[in-house]
Amino acid sequence: MLPCYGDALPLSLFLTFFYQKKTRCIMDRECSQLLPSVCAVLADSRQLVADDTFLEKFLDWFKTLTETESSLLLLQENPCLTELITCVLKLKDPSSSTLSFILRLTGIFAASESCFQYLQQRELLISLFGEVGPLSSALWEEASVRSGWVQGVHSMVQHQSALHFLCSCGAIDVIFTLQGDPSLFVASAANQLLVHVLTFSLQSFQTKPENIKDCDWPICAQKLIVHIEESLKSNSASRIKQSLKLLTSVFGCCHDLWTEVLWSRLSERIVYLLEEEPVHAGHSLVDLFLSMARSPVFSCPECSLWTSVTCALEHLNPAQVGRLAVGVLKLQECPQAVKIQALSVLLQPMDCVLKAASQPLEYPGLLNRSVNDSATVETLLSCRSSCASLLCQTLTHLEELQYLTCLPVDLPHIPLLQSVVTILQFCIGLATPASCLGNKISRILIGCFRVQRSALDILGALSHWESPSVFIGSVFDILLAYLKSPDTSPTVLKKSFQATLKWLVSLSEAPSSKDHWQQTEQFLRDLFLVLQKRLCSPYWEVRDSALEFLTLLVKHLREKEWFRQVLFSSEVPKLTEDLLEDPESYVRASAVTAMGQLSFLTHLISKKPGVENGNVKEKSIVAQLKEILSTDSEGFPRRAVISVFIDWLREGHPDVLKDTEQFVSSVLQAVNSDLDWEVKAGGLELAEVFSAQILGRLGLAACPYAAVLSSATRSTHLSESLQIFCQVKLFEFLFGALCDCDRPVAQKACDILIALKAELCDESSLKEGTSAGLSTEARGIAWLEETLRRWSSCAKPCPRGDADEAGSQDPNGVLLVLRTVDLEGLHRSLNRSSDHIEKSPQSLLQDILATVGTLEENEADCY
């Protein structure tokens, strides 16, 4: 971060510039010198470390070190490290954090085979990871020690020697036990370690063996597979889940051919698990199948995996199987029959709901045949605890499918739309139940916000299908019911607005939009009546959602004449303008954004004769927004104003086009005194757009196809641009922002200045400048300092007359400043994070020593 110097500019930063050397990941001399004392501190059991985060940083540093240089050399050059390990091992009562650290550190070193041998010779590895080590000590009770042990082993297993070591010292059995560790972190790490051991040991095993029993799998792998098989056969649900989790990770991360062999050995047992009543590890099985289905090894349609998946789709509980079904449908390579079945699984609850309502079914139901026993789904739907969650899951999964680029199976979207509408009707008591199940569903769903939200999400997603008028009518009806109902919760209302927007946008873009024109227009009229009321709601969330909806609606439909007609025949524009004075800042911000969009339309409307424009005072809107920018006490409305102004400038808003320079100048002036960094960043974006527009207008844009200008024309245009920039005080603003205490602001200002420098200070101008005697040498450093100081004071708000005087910039002076200041260096400095100095390993080592030093001092004080 750049320091802020108040009035004085940090010239030293501009002119003289340190280049910090990049932090190198090697052990430098300073660190080597500090390391022995740090090791001594760590090995001293009396020196309790208050903050162990630096141990993590220490390990990270060694990890990077061992990646770039030889671990063995590191140990040999710094014998204090080996001594540290030995010392800690000898300690009678080491702290758990130190022991855990040593386990992990040793693991990092032992990852290199030579280093492994080095440590093995000193019997350090067996003392740490063997049965005699921490395993048998009382500290093993500490989860951090067990976790350190697992992580140490994990780091170490990078070569065959480590694998042999694991098998010979009995460590593998310890890992099996740790799979069921009470600490979830340890259990998960143990599981990951087993995955690593298995995949690493089979890495070389690429070819498919003829016979699984005769195959020559490494002992380690064989041991593991036997363990998995035994777990799967056990009656313990937790052991089964652990093994399924392990297999899920194995199939997920390794796509070698041996995984197929592994599956063929285990598939029978897994199918058996599926057929059990009830299925205990449903979720884990779903994870396993999904992980396998994504592996190219099993993509062949004849693979036995698909038989198991089919079996899972049939046997698993509908509440569990949805995830599998949607996962299968997302796959590229999957037998069509399985996909059809998966879709049926998802559609079944919807089918049940549709049948439970008494609507005369003009279309057949959702399913030609039932996959599962529909009784199970019906039981789940008629129970208060499961109904809402099953429906929410199903709706979310079906919504996911809507966003797939190509759906592999035919989705019966009309009946699906009907069932979604039925669910929404049930939720507000509008559906008439036709059966006992319907009655139960109705009682459960009335007022259920969760289901309402999910159903509205998918309703919106279904808008991209072409639907017949009658169904569009029912969608409009249900949307209006939700938008109108005073009982609709603010979050549901927001979803209703989102769904409404999607339908209106889809209908306006559909080729058959003219067919639905009348229907849509009537809906819009009703919608605006509701919107008026919502804009007056006593709840700010509701007013805010209504404004956001209006903004998006105008943005998407403003080209449509029918939309504009309905909009301006309503009270909505006037009420929106009123909300610019709302007491809630979020609402004011949304009102600003909405007015930003509406004001594009008011121009279009006012151009037309006969259309009354009494509702919106379009002349004053710029003034109103500028007033908010300079006076509003909250950041949100000011940020909203600046982004509206950026849009206006980009899109050529008529009010801006009248006098762009004056507009930009006044906005930059207001932004300059703003304390909110986001407003400033917005102001910089505005400046960027403006400068690009000016340069582009004069043919100076970096467009590859633009006609090349002659150097004389170019020079004229350049000086014209420069003149305009000086008039709007662009450089005062940019250099002011460059010294801003918020780094993003300074960075952005720097980027813009570099871009401008590239355009304005090209070689030719440089020559001209030099020839005119405009060099720093000629004017002197004092001049530069004075200029920058003057600009800085000018950028701040001051009485009118003074500002004019101070702002009268000399274009040549600007060019000179741009050339002189080391913007590129500044850019590099700004890109560096603020703690780059504190991050160095040397600083870390010093910190460790300093912490211990204070502890010692405190200890002395105590005596």
Place this chain on the structure above:
Amino acid sequence: MLDCGLDMTSTLNFLPLPLVQSPRLSKLPGWVLKDGNTFLDKTELLDLSTVDVILISNYHCMMALPYITEYTGFTGTVYATEPTVQIGRLLMEELVNFIERVPKAQSASLWKNKEVQRLLPAPLKDAVEVSTWRRCYTMPEVNSALSKIQLVGYSQKIELFGAVQVTPLSSGYALGSSNWIIQSHYEKVSYVSGSSLLTTHPQAMDQASLKNSDVLILTGLTQIPTANPDGMVGEFCSNLAMTVRNGGNVLVPCYPSGVIYDLLECLYQYIDSAGLSNVPFYFISPVANSSLEFSQIFAEWLCHNKQTKVYLPEPPFPHAELIQTNKLKHYPSIHGDFSNDFKQPCVVFTGHPSLRFGDVVHFMELWGKSSLNTVIFTEPDFSYLEALAPYQPLAMKCVYCPIDTRLNFIQVSKLLKEVQPLHVVCPEQYTQPPPTQSHRTDLMIDCQPPAMSYRRAEVLTLPFKRRYEKIEIMPELADSLVPLEIKPGISLATVSAVLHTKDNKHVLQPPPKPAQPPASKKRKRVSDDAPECKPLKPLLSGSIPMDQFVQTLEKHGFSDVKVEDTAKGHIVLLQEAETLIQIEEDSTHIICDNDETLRVKLRDLVLKFLQKF
């Protein structure tokens, strides 16, 4: 008698009573009501003069009181809380004032003759029991009726003739609104009427005291179960703001107490944020001032938050501040000061919600023609379409935001789960979905066992029997008792006493001493004589061990003793003596042939095994 509300829907059959002559109203065509009027007074079912006690649950449920106390020969007592009486008085006063200040030039009653009524246009010709329709009562009648009320406080126990004890409990619906517990020593009936679980201004509902009821009579649920009060208040505010922003006026027909306090509180929080600070709020009612002031002094009847404000000290309701800052102004009527201060656009709260009388009639006539204005109905008692009928065609916007804070069916099922009464008794309407929404099975009472329902004028036997009475024993009598422990923890004693019953209280007194020989020779007064006391035979308890009994018999010379087991006990057969002893659980019979000595001997042997007391 539980409550005496007044069904005022029959007023919808009449034309509004305008404050000034309205040629429009006098030329109105006929209007057909959708539902017939059913003000049914089933007096033949019950002679109201025999009613001893009336329990009032809230001020809306006492509007018919003068008709009962002043016209039926009623001599009993009415129990109600203080706010109920005070606000009830205001409602009655407002009603009487509204009616009396526009006296009709003539009144007709001949049309009520059935022969004439038959010839009248619909709906009048279809109205039932029009002969029972009454003129509005007068202020002296109101005062007389209210003088018969005895004030009670929450949780106060009131003895009714020694037969039952009644206790009012807070019901959370309105200031001073109560549920009642009616209990004897062994039975408890709860009367839950007009209760609310929402946090509005009144003290929260006391649910705990309703537990362990044998019967819970449930009535006064929300009239609009589909309208959630929170949503409706939001709707109210939105419509109000929208109208005022567009330059229109808002009319809120309402009662002078109740929901209006909550609405004013909401508006207090909302007006600044909605930019309505400069819009005047007018509250026009002959009792407006009293209502606003009464609400501030009933601190002990308010919800906890408002009670704590009183100790600060601050007025519990923010309408005090609205009045202070001149945002809310109140007037007894539209005449006088109001006409000087009146500014538009404005918001007017005034009665009566039926739109048939009161100042609201004037505003309907005044503002009905402009589409800028809005009338917002918040009281659920009247169908707003019927209330508006005589004002049609109407340009002003009409919004229906019924705010009924009383229990809805979800809350009822929660309450019943919590309170767990053995039986629930409720009106029939609550046991089936509303007729207009027959698919909404969630809009009915769902409890186990199913609720017992009753219809109008139906006589229902409550599902419990009185099995026990509590009897007190006088101390001197208690002193004389000698309990004998027959089982650990169970002692018995015989009591000879005189049972004295008065006012449904039963007392055991010591029996009178044996009559002294008359001191004088006056004639004995038979009637005053205490009952004659014969010496009592001791009571026996215990069982006879058969083996030992047989041994004893044998010891006493009965040789051929045979014992037979029967279903109820044993038969001991003394063949030689031709005697049978039949021993059963609660009786022993010695059957011998006219040998009294033998019987006495055997009896004494049996008695040896039994305890006497």
